Amino acid sequence: MLDVMLWSERSTSFPAEDIHKDGQASPRIVIFVGTLVKSFGGMSLSGGSSCKWYINPKVPEAKRLMASAKAVHEPITWVDSAGSSQQKKPAEEKKVSEILNLNPFECQKNEFLVTVTVKKIDGSWWYSACKKCMKTAKRHGDSYKCTNSKCGAIGVPSQRFKLSILARDKTGDTDFIVFGRQAQRLVKKITDTLVADNPAGFIPDELTTLLERTNTWSDSFTYSTTDSDNITFQVNAVVGEVNDGGAVIPATPGASQTSSIMFSGGAGTSLQNTNQSVML
Incomplete structure (x- = not known):
């Protein structure tokens, strides 16, 4: 079994909720393409901007895998983000x-x-830096405005x-x-x-x-x-x-x-919502 990690826009585009919902009654077969092999304490697949996926594709390999998976199917479990709960x-x-x-x-x-x-x-x-949240502040007319959408403070940084x-x-x-x-x-x-x-x-x-x-x-x-x-x-x-x-x-x-979203391999299936320089 392998972990599959999706990054940035790929993690927000992946239909995790739908797969979790549909995966309660029957297996979900997903083919990932355009991934890289990574080693984060163990081998895994990493999907960036070039990654694509196909859910329950009508290809012979997926059909055979579906047939074998149905016999041992367990509902997909949802795991809270490791970063937020740890x-x-x-x-x-x-x-x-x-x-x-x-x-x-x-x-x-x-x-x-x-x-x-x-x-x-x-x-x-x-x-x-925005004095309120320390995020980057950029010119806004005669003043500066915080680039953090949740802050938006205007003033002298x-x-x-x-x-x-x-x-x-x-x-x-x-x-x-x-x-x-x-x-x-x-x-x-x-x-x-x-x-x-x-x-x-x-x-x-x-x-x-x-x-x-x-x-x-x-x-x-x-x-x-x-x-x-x-x-x-x-x-x-x-x-x-x-x-x-x-x-x-x-x-x-x-x-x-x-x-990122991470797909954890193991006994069951789970989804995690997770200029100039000097040198010598």
Whole structure:
């Protein structure tokens, strides 16, 4: 049995409710095409924008499978999203290769302690943030408006850190996002000061000095990972910097800053609703 994970628009287009309803009385045969084989703690199929499906297709293979499935049919069960129901667990020490091999749907709320070396920092290192919900705010006449449809606040935004970092250990590399105060703990300056002191599009020295530094972070999957099939981790806490002797020097607190559906294989069938850069 294989898990099949549908991402982004494909997950919202799939008629999960209809299949669940019709699957109470008889089996539902679904053929997925345009999928990729993934390994999230085990082999699975991943369906992105090119994925299509055919429900109870009239082809010989599907007819034979239907005939055999009817004899052992069990109603399809609906399983609540693992990400919304899962209890938060204490952070576990992991290697990069280990967190990349985890299933983001099942581990979305888990936190991991990783010790990684910064290799690249994206040139877009801050954004205009809505003061109400911290989402991106964009020009709206003479003011700014929050792009979050559930907020829509209009007003003067704050300037907030958003560092996009490629970091690695001996087992591999991956992308991390560091927001707000956690980024400030790394940079040791507030966003407003750096924005005022540096021209647009310039990467300040305070950021470039982070390159080749090794840090221990507590991180988790970003919510966009389960929407886009692009695995990224958010740094929730900067634990400290690793010195030449291998010891972790605890990070000092920064100053206050104003600025998918998954089909699970197993004994039964279930549905889960789940610019410029610098580098060395």
